[in-house]
Each structure stands twice: as structure tokens, then as C-alpha cells.
Amino acid sequence: MPPNYIPIIGMGAVSCAGYGTAVCFNAVREGRDGLSPLSVLDSGLKQAPLCGQIEENPESRLGRTVQDKTTALALCAAHEALAQVTDRRELRLGVVLATTVGGITRSEIFYRELKKEPEHVRHAAAYVSHHEPTATTAAVASCVHAAGFHTISTACSTGLHAVGMAKRLIENGTYDLCLAVGSDALSILTVRGFASLMLIDYDGCKPFDRRRVGISLGEGAGALLLASAGAAKKLGCMPQAYVAGWGASADCHHMTAPHPDGLGAQRAVRSALAEAGIEPSAIDFIAAHGTATPDNDAAEIKAMRAVFAALPPFCSMKRTLGHTLAASGALEAVMSICAMREGIIPPTAGYDQFDESVGAAPSPKTKAEIRYVLKNSFGFGGNNAAVVFSGRETSGNGVME
């Protein structure tokens, strides 16, 4: 195993499909439609869009109240990822958390109350400290007794960047273990914001489909516990997979629309492949960003065609899980690793009709040998992330053990 391939020794997930990695992957494996008309909050929109919402309160799973839903979801995923590590001893644990919403789910309620009733400012202290994304990270770090924590936020790509950053922090020797978490809860601000940008498909997203018109929002969290090779050995933990390479780039094009040729996406993918030390042909499947906006899906496949002489099979999980924003990169990474371990290429819920302008269709497979998977995550403002994950130990001649 190349020394810069960082072991993943734990994973956690929570989404509209349910709590826990296995439960979420059941939905992905089936290609289940995970969306339902938005009911967990009152968005004020005339029509409730289909969303990947989590109706079961994460606080009941945790058995206590938590400052906000984003933090609660992050904790659920983090606890699951750390479950195998019972005695950490003197190993240093870091936390990198990605979120766009953070505690805004509470601030927006507070702000509304404040407008109606200026007296409400007396309660400000309770909300003040939770507005910033760092509050979520600090809460998770404190719960897991982390030695240090970092909050990053680059829109939809940020969950995947968390995985990359965790890799760097281990490579630098800053930590022995590093938890990469992505978490976002649905909020009125986000739902109304995307609606104002006219990016939502109220009837449910249709990734790569000819009829696609927009995204479906979701909420959830994904967590990956990375360890140095030495730490994994000390803990006696068998890696579930490895983070082989991380690439990032800027489109330098527009605040909310991707570059039509996906130039930035190409850069990010090439950078990830280079770091993993592999040729494009080594990639066995692509877990696409596949948000189902007319622009993203076309640009993404165009970019992949430019990088790959033969386009690998690909899928999008956005109809099964919803677009969970900052969580998506981490959550879908966990799902991709599950797919790699099980040897399947998941179906793409919501896809039905081939689109000439995309020129390719998602191709599920019930039996596949997957050694390398590429996960893409592209954010607003043209911020692109790509991570290559590799499967377990292979012997010298490339045979999986």
C-alpha cells in the first residue's frame, strides 16, 4: 500500500434513509426514492418541494438535547465512525467538520422572533454562540475529546474537502486519527435561497435525465475516521478502504453555475488521480455529484469524458439521499466505499430518460470488481473537490486480498 494512502478505519452515516451506514446503504443499493414533500419545517413556499428530510429527531437517538439539528446529525455520524475504537490511549484525534448551515436552523427562528418581538433580544445569548459554523465543530470535538478541530466551508464540495484535509493532517503528523465529518440540516434559509435561485425541482430531482430541471435538497451527515498506518496497527483496526488522492480547483467562472466544459472539475480529478499515482483507466466507477441541474450534469460528464478515454460506469445518489449540501461529499463517500466493498455499482434513482446533450447514462451493476472509486463534489462558486478511494490491501500483482 503506497504510504500516502491513508486508512479509513470507521464510518458513520445518517440520512432520510435512516440512521446508520448499513441502513443508508440499503436504500442506495436498491436505488430507492428517498424524497418526500417537505414537512419538517415551514418554508413559506406555495408548494412544498420534495426533499430528503429526516423526520426522526436525532436527539432521541442521542438521548439528549443538542444545540441544533446539524450538530445532532454530525454527532450521530461521528459516534458511529468512532464505535470500533474503544481505547484510543495516547493517540491524538482531530476533527475536520464541513457544514454550510451549522446553527442557522436556530438563528433563523431567533431572527424571526426578534423581528416580531424586539424584547426577544433578551434570549440572544442562547443563540449568539451557535450561529457560526465553528459552534458545530466545537460541540463534536468536545464530545469526542478531540485534541484539535477545524471548520471548513466551501459550499457543496466541502464534505469531500473534509476527507482530503483529514488526509493532509495525518500526513503532516498533526494527528494520529482524524475524523472528517460533513453535516447539514434543512433550513428555511437554504430552501428559500435555492428557490430564489430557481434551482429546485419541486417534483424530485432526475439526475442525468433529459427532463431534469433542478435539485432536491436533503439533510444528513457522513463521517469517516482516518488513521495513520501506525495508529491503525496499534488499534488493531482493519482498514475498510483508503483515501488515495485529493484534488481541488476553482472554476473561475460564475457564482452559481459551473463552467460548461467542466474545466475546473477536470483539474480537480486529474490532481486526485496524480496524488493516487494511478492512470484514469484504473478508476472502476465514479460516484458523481449528479445534482440534476441542467448545467451540472452535462458539465460533469463532459469533464469526465475529457479525463477518461473510456468513461467508467457512474451513478448519482441525489434522489435517494437528497442533496445534503456540505454533508453530501462525506455521506456519499461513505456510500461509495460501501459499494466498493460489496462490489456493486448502485442504481441512480430518478433517472429514466437518456439525454443526448449529456451523452451518457448511469450504469448500475450488481457484480463488479472495484478497486478504485472516484468521488466528485462540486460546489457553488465553482469550488471543485475530487477524491480517489482505494479498496483493501492488494498483493503485488494487483489481486485483492
Added chain:
Amino acid sequence: MEELIHKLKEQIISTLNLSDITPEDIDADAPLIGGGLGLDSIDTLELIVLMEKEYGATVPDVNVGRKVFSSVRALAQYIHDNRTKN
């Protein structure tokens, strides 16, 4: 109509925070989006919100929006035909 056109120019400048631009700088028949004012697709959406807020004129989607915002005059005409406020 001319009064509405002038008012619209002022509202566009203030809503979109265009610095260094006065109403006299805006040609009523020149393309709004992609023209010399440096407006882009987010500005289209901002103008859609402006239309609804100030005039109760709904622009149902971005495609209609593109025609409506082809010039200030086209915009004034759309408001004239579709307004439900003021």
C-alpha cells in the same frame, strides 16, 4: 411609460448596487443582461424579485425572464401588462 422607464432605471441601479452608473448611462433599448452593465444570471433573479416586490408582476421562470429583461423598455412593457401592485 417614460416615467416608469426612468423609475425602473433608478430601481435597477439601487437594487443591484451598481456603482459609477446613473440613470442617464442606461440605454432603455440596450440589452440588460450581458450588456455593458455587467449583469449576469444572478442579477436576472434579483430583478425577478424586484418585479414581484414592487409591482406584483410575476416572472414564472428564467426563460421568460430572459425575454422580459432584454431591455428596460421590454421590462416596463411587461410590468405595464402584468402589474398587480402600485
Added chain:
Amino acid sequence: MHAAGFIQGCSAVHQSGRYSARGGHAAWEQNQQGPLDVQRKQVYEQPLPEFGKLQCADKLAFSAAAMLFGELSGIDRTDFGICLGTVYGSLSTDIRYMESLVAGYPRPAYFSATLPSSPVAEVAIRFGIKGPNRVVCGGACPGLSALDCAFGILRKNKAPAALVMAINALEAADRSSALIGPAQFTEPYAYALLISAGRWEKGLNRRFVFEGEFHDRGMTLAGDESYFLDMILAIILRRQCRIAVESAGFEGSLSIEKD
């Protein structure tokens, strides 16, 4: 942790005025309250009607980047990385967006600017920068975390140079929003440094060493990260300096070596 590189450009937009490596210091005009009143022509030569549209964080980052790049003509920025450390994310814009939502008409331009990464996107778009980027929010010293990320990018050869920006985009009006405690308010600022791994032909080439340890003792918010301004002054005055940093988030030093 020990990292070394070369500073090829720097700038600051600060309560006390504007600073840049070759231009030195320029005070604000009488009618300007501070960094958020910056005018386009003070930082960027060409006309830019969109300048007025920029939200606080975006405007500060753009202004700092514009001044820095304004002094570096003829360099190819395409592959540069951008690392941003932001104290409050985009709180000013969050408030403005929430106001618009509560009024019933959420503003799309505000929404897209509520992302803490929005300033990076603006700078990338305006200056044609396509390399890797990082955005670190909050904590006691996000600017130093961004600096650390930049060295990471250089060490891994992911980019020939990295633009590091540290910003704090709060307005005086935000004090009364109740979303920040009165004791937490700091005047807005933006600092920018362009760092390369090696010397450049005809570059500024101020050798720079960054060493120490990060640690985070709970959720402390950054102060004013004034060590950046100290470094920028040292570069402008062509002096060497060694700035010790002892904050809740980092213990170590930043040194600019002899010219």
C-alpha cells in the same frame, strides 16, 4: 510544525488605511468610515460596475487581492491556490439575507454570498485563478490556519504559489443584530499575502518562516489577527521581524528575514 517560503506580494485593507508592498500606506478619505467604504478606484484601476454589488466579505477580499495583484503585472495566476481564513464567515450577509427573507422576498444575490467561500469564488473569478482552494472558518486564528493550508498546497506541489487571505467582515450595524455579543465585535479587515515555495526572478522574495503548534482550547473567536498587519508593515518598510504569537489557537512565531 515548521514551514518556510517567499512572500511575493502583500496587501491590507484596515481601519488605519490601505497597505501594499510597493505602494506603502494610504489613508482613508475624510468621508470614509473604514475598510467597508473602500472605493473601487482606490484598489482597482479598471471600471467595475459590479464592485458596488459585492457583499462585505467579498468586497474586502476583492480589494485586498486587487491591490496585491495590481503590483504584480505579467505573472500567470492561473494555477495559484487560494486559502481563506474567515472569522465570522459571512455574518453581515447572513443578516442581510435573513432580513430579506423575513420581509418576504429573499434576495438570491445575498443568498449566494452567504457562503463563507463566496469571497474565494469572487477572487478566483475576477483574477482568473483556478488552483486548489481552502476556506477555514472561525476558531481562534483562521488566518493562520489558512496560512498552514497554503504551505500544505506548496509542499505537495499542487500549485506554484498560494494567495492567503485573512478577513473579518463585520459591519458596525451588525453590532445591533444580537447575533454577536458586543464584546466580540472587531473592526473589519482583510489581509493578503502571496506565498511561493521558491524564489522568483524579479520577485519580492522576502523569505518567511512560520513555526509553532496549533491547539484549540474550546470555541474562542479570533481577535484581530494583527500579526498579519505587522508582517505587512515589515515588508513595506523592508525590515526583518519576528512576531511571537500566543493565542488561544496557536503558539509560535512568524518571521520575515533580512532583505
